[in-house]
Amino acid sequence: MASGKLYEQVASRLAEQIDEGLYRPGDRLPGVRRLARQFGVSISTIVQAQGLLEDDGHLEARPRSGYYVRAQVWPRPEAPAISRPTVRPMPVTGQELVLRLVQAANEPDFIQLGAAVPAPDFLPTRAIQRALAAAARAGGRELATYQFPPGSPELRRQIARRMADAGCRLTPDEIIITSGCQDALILALRAVASPGDVVVIESPSFYGLLQAIDSLGMKALEIPTDPATGISLEALELALEKWPVRACVLTANFSNPLGCVMPVDKKQALVTLLARLDIPLIEDDIYGELGFAGDRPPALRAFDETGGVIYCASFSKSLSPGLRLGWMAPGRWREQIEYLKYVTSLAAPTLSQLAVADFLQHGGYDRHLRQVRGAYARQVAIMTRAVGKYFPDGARVTQPRGGFVLWVELPEKVDALSLCQQALEQRISIAPGPVFSASGKYRNFIRLNCAQPWNDALDRALMIVGRMAATG
Numbered sequence: 001m002a003s004g005k006l007y008e009q010v011a012s013r014l015a016e017q018i019d020e021g022l023y024r025p026g027d028r029l030p031g032v033r034r035l036a037r038q039f040g041v042s043i044s045t046i047v048q049a050q051g052l053l054e055d056d057g058h059l060e061a062r063p064r065s066g067y068y069v070r071a072q073v074w075p076r077p078e079a080p081a082i083s084r085p086t087v088r089p090m091p092v093t094g095q096e097l098v099l100r101l102v103q104a105a106n107e108p109d110f111i112q113l114g115a116a117v118p119a120p121d122f123l124p125t126r127a128i129q130r131a132l133a134a135a136a137r138a139g140g141r142e143l144a145t146y147q148f149p150p151g152s153p154e155l156r157r158q159i160a161r162r163m164a165d166a167g168c169r170l171t172p173d174e175i176i177i178t179s180g181c182q183d184a185l186i187l188a189l190r191a192v193a194s195p196g197d198v199v200v201i202e203s204p205s206f207y208g209l210l211q212a213i214d215s216l217g218m219k220a221l222e223i224p225t226d227p228a229t230g231i232s233l234e235a236l237e238l239a240l241e242k243w244p245v246r247a248c249v250l251t252a253n254f255s256n257p258l259g260c261v262m263p264v265d266k267k268q269a270l271v272t273l274l275a276r277l278d279i280p281l282i283e284d285d286i287y288g289e290l291g292f293a294g295d296r297p298p299a300l301r302a303f304d305e306t307g308g309v310i311y312c313a314s315f316s317k318s319l320s321p322g323l324r325l326g327w328m329a330p331g332r333w334r335e336q337i338e339y340l341k342y343v344t345s346l347a348a349p350t351l352s353q354l355a356v357a358d359f360l361q362h363g364g365y366d367r368h369l370r371q372v373r374g375a376y377a378r379q380v381a382i383m384t385r386a387v388g389k390y391f392p393d394g395a396r397v398t399q400p401r402g403g404f405v406l407w408v409e410l411p412e413k414v415d416a417l418s419l420c421q422q423a424l425e426q427r428i429s430i431a432p433g434p435v436f437s438a439s440g441k442y443r444n445f446i447r448l449n450c451a452q453p454w455n456d457a458l459d460r461a462l463m464i465v466g467r468m469a470a471t472g
């Protein structure tokens with residue numbers, strides 16, 4: 001069963017049984033007592049699970065009769081096909097819109113489906129507040145100082161311990177604290193490449209990475225990527241033969257926007273290939289701990305035997321983006337990256353480092369992760385159903401295995417940039433496909449942020465976007 005609270009686990013098992021056809025549209029579900037016996041849980045757990053399935057559209061309650069599988073179960077749309085970018089190094093263009101998009105994320109009356117920022121409801125805000133207050137009280141003189149790179153020893157110790165779950169054997173000395181994952185990616189790129197150099201990326205790719213490449217004057221080389229298993233190794237090998245690639249930046253676990261996970265043997269083959277060619281691999285593992293199935297897939301770094309993988313991640317998606325705290329395992333570029341971190345921003349924020357070190361040690365981070373993985377899985381399922389219900393025929397949507405974004409392919413005639421503009425006028429933000437490509441590809445794609453509490457306003461917003469997409 002998936003991780004999360006017991007009733008969430010029961011709900012996802014029941015949803016699977018419905019999807020597998022054990023209960024068909026219009027069927028009445030067995031009574032609560034019987035289900036409680038079948039699942040070996042209490043009646044109240046079954047009642048909570050049924051409530052969840054009613055919310056996400058699997059079930060409908062009929063007064064004095066019980067729960068029925070909805071007669072019209074909206075089919076899950078198919079996943080998009082493997083991407084086909086133009087495989088040629090290019091300067092990054094068309095990113096100006098993104099600032100408007102992320103600014104919309106801070107406007108309180110916007111329905112925020114654009115930036116991949118979790119609503120505070122999904123973050124342990126109280127516990128973080130307590131940890132920050134405790135760190136502020138206990139910090140004393142330390143608070144008034146810089147935590148120069150590599151950063152707080154206690155935080156690095158806690159992170160090194162957690163990295164073992166990702167298959168990485170690291171000592172605290174092999175970790176550098178950064179101001180978020182974007183900071184880590186930029187430091188990594190600066191350490192291994194220079195302006196004008198060619199950097200391989202997945203296609204589509206997270207727009208922050210494209211902006212990083214743009215701001216450093218480098219060129220992006222987009223590689224076809226499968227929405228289930230990640231970058232195509234065949235296409236990558238061909239591109240490496242043809243172009244002078246200086247670095248690869250990849251997300252192997254629950255990538256943004258596709259949500260895909262590279263199978264283990266593909267991870268191994270990728271790391272071996274790049275080590276053989278001596279091409280640095282920068283790994284963005286920001287979503288690595290947010291898998292729906294509760295397992296923590298290994299990082300690419302776990303397969304690194306030469307120090308050629310630079311691992312980057314942060315607490316922005318799991319604790320709070322406002323902490324501005326991330327980390328990297330810089331492999332053989334440790335000295336350069338420590339120095340670059342120092343000359344760029346001196347240090348990451350001291351208070352955040354002390355508070356998060358304490359939270360990782362005592363604050364129930366794993367408990368929070370279990371809870372939030374279940375919550376994200378549920379949100380993604382609900383939003384997938386809403387896309388099936390409201391979006392025009394032929395819309396396709398990814399089936400992410402972790403994280404909290406959906407990548408939606410709309411019919412050819414839809415222009416995502418004008419759809420995004422129309423949606424902004426209705427105070428709804430969505431992320432248009434072209435900002436996920438160096439050359440403005442994905443004109444008829446959008447990305448949806450699912451980490452928003454499900455309610456009538458959100459349901460309505462998806463209906464509005466679906467209608468706009470249907471009228472082109």
Ligand SMILES: Cc1ncc(COP(=O)(O)O)c(C=O)c1O
Pocket residue numbers: 116179180181182183206208251255256284286313314315316321325326
């Ligand atoms: C894949 C990916 N990498 C990096 C970042 C940036 O993270 P941070 O806020 O920690 O700088 C994001 C945030 O959206 C992301 O989705």
